[in-house]
Amino acid sequence: xxxxxxxxxxxxxxxxxxxxxxxxxxxxxxxxxxxxxxxxxxxxxxxxxxxxxxxxxxxxxxxxxxxxxxxxxxxxxxxxxxxxxxxxxxxxxxxxxxxxxxxxxxxxxxxxxxxxxxxxxxxxxxxxxxxxxxxxxxxxxxxxxxxxxxxxxxxxxxxxxxxxxxxxxxxxxxxxxxxxxxxxxxxxxxxxxxxxxxxxxxxxxxxxxxxxxxxxxxxxxxxxxxxxxxxxxxxxxxxxxxxxxxxxxxxxxxxxxxxxxxxxxxxxxxxxxxxxxxxxxxxxxxxxxxxxxxxxxxxxxxxxxxxxxxxxxxxxxxxxxxxxxxxxxxxxxxxxxxxxxxxxxxxxxxxxxxxxxxxxxxxxxxxxxxxxxxxxxxxxxxxxx
Ligand SMILES: [Zn+2]
Numbered sequence: 001x002x003x004x005x006x007x008x009x010x011x012x013x014x015x016x017x018x019x020x021x022x023x024x025x026x027x028x029x030x031x032x033x034x035x036x037x038x039x040x041x042x043x044x045x046x047x048x049x050x051x052x053x054x055x056x057x058x059x060x061x062x063x064x065x066x067x068x069x070x071x072x073x074x075x076x077x078x079x080x081x082x083x084x085x086x087x088x089x090x091x092x093x094x095x096x097x098x099x100x101x102x103x104x105x106x107x108x109x110x111x112x113x114x115x116x117x118x119x120x121x122x123x124x125x126x127x128x129x130x131x132x133x134x135x136x137x138x139x140x141x142x143x144x145x146x147x148x149x150x151x152x153x154x155x156x157x158x159x160x161x162x163x164x165x166x167x168x169x170x171x172x173x174x175x176x177x178x179x180x181x182x183x184x185x186x187x188x189x190x191x192x193x194x195x196x197x198x199x200x201x202x203x204x205x206x207x208x209x210x211x212x213x214x215x216x217x218x219x220x221x222x223x224x225x226x227x228x229x230x231x232x233x234x235x236x237x238x239x240x241x242x243x244x245x246x247x248x249x250x251x252x253x254x255x256x257x258x259x260x261x262x263x264x265x266x267x268x269x270x271x272x273x274x275x276x277x278x279x280x281x282x283x284x285x286x287x288x289x290x291x292x293x294x295x296x297x298x299x300x301x302x303x304x305x306x307x308x309x310x311x312x313x314x315x316x317x318x319x320x321x322x323x324x325x326x327x328x329x330x331x332x333x334x335x336x337x338x339x340x341x342x343x344x345x346x347x348x349x350x351x352x353x354x355x356x357x358x359x360x361x362x363x364x365x366x367x368x369x370x371x372x373x374x375x376x377x378x379x380x381x382x383x384x385x
Contacts, residue, residue: 001021001035001067002066002067003021003033003034003035003036003037003063003066003067003068004035004036004037005036005037005068006036006037006038007037007038007039007040007049007197008158008182008195011095011197011198011199011200012200013038014038014085014086014088014091015038015083015084015085015086016036016037016038016083016084017081017082017083017084018034018035018036018037018081018082018084019034019035019079019080019081019082020032020033020034020054020076020077020078020079020080020081020082021033021034021035021078022067022078023075023076023077023078025075029071030071030072030073030074030075030076031069031070031071031072032053032069032070032072032076033067033068033069033070034053034068034070034082034084037061037068037070037084038084038086039051039053039058039061039068039070039084039086040061040086040091040094040196040197041061041062041063041068041069042060042061042062043063043195043196044119044194044195044196045098045101045119045120045121045126045196046094046098046121046196046197047094047121048060048061048062049061049086049087049090049091050086050087050090051084051085051086051087052084052085053070053072053076053082053083053084053085054072054076054080054082054083054084055082056072056073056074056076057072057073057074058070058071058072058084058086059071059072059073091197092199092227093227093228093229094121094196094197095197095198095199095204096199096204096205096206096226096227096228096229097121097126097225097226097227097229098121098194098196098197098198099156099186099198099199099202099204099205099226100126100146100150100205100208100224100225100226100227100230101119101121101126101128101224101226102156102184102186102189102190102192102194102198103146103149103150103186103189103190103202103205103208104128104142104143104146104208104210104222104224105119105128105130105172105190105192106172106186106189106190106191106192107142107145107146107149107189107190108130108134108142109130109172109190110190111142112130112132112134112138113132114130114131114132114219115130115131115172116128116129116130116172117129117130117131117219118221124225124229125211125223125224125225125229126223126224126225126226127221127222127223127224128221128222128224129216129217129219129220129221129222130219130220130222131217131218131219132218132219132220133215133218133219133220134213134219134220134222135213136213139210139213139222140210142210143208143209143210146189146208147207147208149186149188149189149202150202150203150205150206150207150208151203152202152203153201153202153203154186154187154188154189154201154202155186155187155200155201156184156185156186156198156199156200156201156202157184157185157186158182158183158184158185158194158198159182159183159185160180160181160182160183161181161183166181166183169183169191170191171183171191171192171193172190172191172192172193173192173193181193182194182195184196184198186202189202204227205226205227206226206227206228206230206231207226207227207230207231207234208224208225208226208230209224209225209226209230209233209234210222210223210224211223211224211225211233241255244259245258248262274306274309277302277306277309277310278309278310278313281309281310281313281314282313284297284310284313284314285313285314285316285317286317288314288317288318289317290317291317291319292317292318292319293318293319293320293380293381294318294319294320294321294376294377294380294381295314295317295318295320295321295322296321296322296323296372296373296376296377297310297314297321297322297323297324298323298324298369298373299323299324299325300324300325300326301325301326302323302325302326303325303326303329304325304326304327304329304362306325307323307324307325307329307330307331307362308331308360308362310323310331311323311331311332311333311360312333314333315333315335319334319335319336319380320332320333320334320335320336320338320342320380320383321333321334322342322372322373322376324365324369324372327364328364328365328366329362329363329364330354330362330363330364330365331360331361331362332360332361332362332376333359333360334358334359334360335359336383337358337359338358338380338383339356339357339358339359339360339361340355340356340357340358340361341358341379341383342361342376342379342380342383343355343361345375345379345382346365346372346375346376346379349367349371349375350365350366350367350372350375351365351366351367352364352365352366353365
């Protein structure tokens with residue numbers, strides 16, 4: 001027998017009592033069917049409800065051929081009458097986000113003459129796919145109109161039109177429908193076939209915020225949040241921007257320009273620093289007697305990208321050079337074309353990544369620097385014999 005869907009009659013119903021019509025156990029998973037239920041089964045892009053039934057946890061809910069199956073944490077006996085309570089915080093969040101999706105999708109589809117070809121409600125954001133391109137500016141215009149519709153507190157009404165009435169009705173639908181069709185109407189925004197649970201008027205959506213518009217297949221994928229999620233998102237982002245602005249000694253609205261200035265300054269300093277390092281390397285090289293066999297230099301604050309140039313400068317005086325830098329980076333330069341052999345000689349005692357040519361190798365080497373210098377010098381002395 002088909003389960004009576006209390007959530008369709010009243011989406012705000014959180015508690016109920018019902019008799020267990022069927023109780024099954026499959027490989028340690030317990031499922032029960034009730035005469036009637038307020039638990040929404042996963043479907044139409046909306047996740048299943050969770051909650052408590054007869055004192056045990058409801059982990060998942062699915063509909064199969066009109067029967068709603070509740071996956072529960074412990075077995076419950078057939079014939080028993082049980083009390084159920086849905087996790088209202090979770091459900092109301094889905095209701096706000098599902099209704100927000102209808103408002104936004106309805107406005108997008110009527111404005112651009114496109115279809116909504118995908119919908120997923122995640123625990124962080126909801127995503128909607130449309131088969132038309134959409135710019136960020138267009139999406140922001142849609143968001144503005146959606147938030148205006150929210151302010152107007154438009155009733156969200158479910159109805160079950162007759163087949164004849166359906167024929168004359170223009171409504172959105174993601175798939176071919178048969179049997180009794182549930183139509184959800186939001187005057188001026190959307191008419192759509194939907195089995196989900198919704199808030200009773202758009203005011204309860206509170207706000208929608210589009211977070212991203214990405215190209216997807218021949219159209220776009222939009223990420224969005226509504227309701228409490230959107231308000232919390234705004235709160236978090238306000239915290240982030242205020243913290244960033246404080247660090248930059250800027251007003252929040254000046255933060256992007258201030259970040260740009262810091263990045264420019266950073267780039268300039270980086271360039272100057274590299275130039276100074278080159279000069280120092282040349283001076284260090286001048287101090288090395290011509291024809292020196294081995295040179296080892298540890299420069300723990302020098303970034304990997306600047307090591308080559310130092311090794312080149314030192315390599316003009318010394319035959320085999322190793323320079324180590326920031327984050328365990330290294331470069332070995334060999335005027336005797338022994339760079340790889342020298343690197344291999346170190347492999348026994350150190351964990352090494354990277355490679356290169358016989359003239360120069362570079363990468364990451366982990367281990368104690370004094371020991372590294374000792375072994376490198378020993379290996380370089382050896383290759384010259
Ligand atoms: Zn829907």
